[in-house]
Amino acid sequence: MLGSADVFGKFPPLDGLNTVGGQCGGHIPVEHPGRGQIDPQWTTDSVRLGFRLSSIMPPPHTGVCEGRPRSPTLLGMGSSSDRAPLPIPAETTDLHSAPPLHDACGRLRALVGIWRGGGEVDYPSIEGPYRFGQQVTISHDGRPFLRHEARAWLLAPEGNALRPAAWETGWWRPQPDGSLELLISHCTGILELFYGTATPQRWELSTDTVVRTATAKDVEAAQRSYALGGDDTLDYAESRAMVGLPMTPHVTARLHRI
Secondary structure, eight states: OOOSTTTBOOOOOBTTBOOOOSSBOOOOOOOOTTSSOOOOSOOHHHHHHTSOGGGTSOOOOOSEETTEEOOGGGTTTOOGGGTSOOSSOOOBSOTTSSSOOOGGGGGGGGGOEEEEEEEEEOOTTSSOOEEEEEEEEEEBOSSSSEEEEEEEEEEOTTSOEEEEEEEEEEEEEEOTTSOEEEEEEETTSEEEEEEEEEETTEEEEEEEEEEEOTTSOOEEEEEEEEEEETTTEEEEEEEEEETTOOSEEEEEEEEEEO
C-alpha cells in the first residue's frame, strides 16, 4: 500500500527520528494528538508496533460533519458527491444498504468496509523501520468491482502523527474464472496491475505490469497479501523489487474494521 520507499516525503529529522529522503507522497489529513479516543490500555498489536491505538483510531462518530449530516455511503472516501449527490447509486461500505453487492464480488465481500490501524515500513535502501498509521476504504456501487483507497501517515516514536505518507487508489476486479485483478495508482507516479487468487479469508496478488512516470522510483515488481484475522482485523503485507534490489519485504500492517 505504501508504494515506493520515498512516499514519506523529504523533511528534516524530528525528535531524533531519521527520515526518508525523496519526493512527497501525497496530501493526507493527519490525526492531531488528542483527537483520537483515549485508551489507557495497550493492545497486543500496539505494543508490538510501539504506539497506542488512540493515536490512529478515529474519534466517536457523531453523524455530523461541519454542520451537515455525514453520508454513511461515502464515509472515508471524501467524494464530491457528498456535497452534490450524483443521479446514480452512491458507492457504499455498508453491505446492509442499497445497492446490493454484485454476485461477482462474493469472494471479496469480507474486504468491503473501512479499516484503520498501523504498521511498519522498511527496505534495505532506507534507514528504517518506520511506523505509520493507515486507513483503507473498500467500497462498491453494485457493479462487479470494488473501489480501493489507502491513505497513510508517518508516526513519531511516541505515536502521534507527523505528516502525510502514501496515498493510492484503485479497483478490485474479480473474474469469472476465479482470478482477481487489482489495479493500483500511486501518488508517487507508479501504476500497478496485480493478478491473484482468493480463498475465504486470504487474498494473494503479484504484479504483472508496473508502469512508472519519468520521475518515479525504479519499481520492478510487487507482491501483496491480505488476510482476515479474529476480531475484525485485516493483516496486510507487501514485498517489492525496486531500486536494483530483488523482491524484499517492505510493509506489514494490521488494520481494524471501524
